[in-house]
Amino acid sequence: MKKGILLVNLGSPDSPEPKDVKKYLGEFLMDGRVIDVPLWARTLLVKGIILNTRPKASAAAYKKIWWEEGSPLIVLSERLQDKVQRQTEIPVGLAMRYGSMSIHKGLQELVNKGVGEVLLIPLYPQFAMATTETIVVLADEIQKEHFPNLKIESLPAFYNDPEYIEVLSQSIKKHLNGKSYDHLLFSYHGVPERHIRKSDITKSHCKIDGSCCITASKAHQFCYRHQCFEVTRLVGENLKLREGTFSTSFQSRLGFDPWLQPYTDRTIERLGKQGIKNMAIVTPAFVSDCLETLEEIAMEGQEIFHEMGGKEFTTIPCLNDDDSWVALLAKWIKNWA
Known part of the structure; x- marks a missing residue:
């Protein structure tokens, strides 16, 4: 066949x-x-x-x-x-x-x-x-x-395939090209919290309480939140990133229901207020750049960062081709x- x-x-x-x-x-x-x-x-x-x-x-x-x-x-x-x-x-x-x-x-x-x-x-x-x-x-x-x-x-x-993590890590390293930065933000597409609970095949594990995503469970096979945090952790290990110099956030919320947190726009704002001057951001929920990465992050995110006193805002492209x-x-x- x-x-x-x-x-x-x-x-x-x-x-x-x-x-x-x-x-x-x-x-x-x-x-x-x-x-x-x-x-x-x-x-x-x-x-x-x-x-x-x-x-x-x-x-x-x-x-x-x-x-x-x-x-x-x-x-x-x-x-x-x-x-x-x-x-x-x-x-x-x-x-x-x-x-x-x-x-x-x-x-x-x-x-x-x-x-x-x-x-x-x-x-x-x-x-x-x-x-x-x-x-x-x-x-x-x-x-x-x-x-x-x-x-x-x-x-x-x-998300946790070792070869994929290596490709993503090397892409981040290549596009940073030796640039110094104070913080590397991993921004993922946001989803409502109820999506995480609906995808929980155990019907009991996902509580979005800060511990369920790092506690081993069959639920992780279909848990978007766990998989996002895991990509951040694995890339951090691969690139030997120092604790406190990188973090995870979620973008593009819609409506008034609770969505995955922390929110990207508020995180960028907070980092700027905390005195972060050089920031880099990567969007590993996508493999191709799109409206969310090119406009919401590269344009709107940069504007928020500069308004909060930040200076250098580096957007790392998706893997693309x-x-x-x-x-x-x-x-x-x-x-x-």
């Missing part, structure tokens, strides 16, 4: 214009694993409020980071796909969870090439309901409805194939 790969990333509007942003946000926010409330409440919130207020502001943010070639997330994902394809003989497809580059289209293209078995690679190091799970569940639904003879496997979360990351993906693919 011919094998193939489908890389899957988040997605992007087709353009930074409000109408395209509204369409994209509608699909994204109506996902029950992103806003996990009953359909009637989600519809009221998204279609009744958010889509009538947010698209214009989001479009302005997208315009700040949009490249001549298109959406940075899409362009960078396509570069990654191209480089990985050069290192393997089996077909490598690319799809997005939201937007016009759909998973259905990606699977169809592979099937058209004679592929009967697919390795689905969600481009997220950590497992989360709103990222990995929604990709895997949708791919399964599409397979059952449209491609009943297609076999699909999924690459598990690779880094050659070592490409080689590692190609190795995983060859091992599977």
Whole structure:
């Protein structure tokens, strides 16, 4: 049976214009694993409020980071796909969870090439309901409805894979390029605290109390919070970072429910107030730079830091199409194939 790969990333509007942003946000926010409330409440919130207020502001943010070639997330994902394809003989497809580059289209293209078995690679190091799970569940639904003879496997979360940690660590080291810094902040995409409890397969371990994430448990296999803190810890060990010179935070909260803390914007503000002058920040929840990294962190985060008296704000790029990351993906693919 011919094998193939489908890389899957988040997605992007087709353009930074409000109408395209509204369409994209509608699909994204109506996902029950992103806003996990009953359909009637989600519809009221998204279609009744958010889509009538947010698209214009989001479009302005997208315009700040949009490249001549298109959406940075899409362009960078396509570069990654191209480089990985050069290192393997089996077909490598690319799809997005939201937007016009759909998973259905990606699977169809592979099937058209004679592929009967697919390795689905969600481009997220950590497992989360709103990222990995929604990709895997949708791919399964599409397979059952449209491609009943297609076999699909999924690459598990690779947050603690030693080779991934080495690639991430060396990328951080390379982009710091010997620059001195007072603090290195690991900022991860935020999720509501209830997502952590919902993903707890033990139904009892995750209490988000400061100790559960460092106490061994089967729950860690699907615990986004644990996996984020673990990436920070493992990279800290790899780079021999001194205690107190690095920390973890979470960005991009939405609504009024409790989200994972500490919050990135408040952490940047606090560090500036404490007298930190040289700060570096890395975003390991993503493998490709996107709106959250290029606008929320590199622009808004830097502005907050400077307002608080900080001087040097260094944003470390995501892995993107880094050659070592490409080689590692190609190795995983060859091992599977």
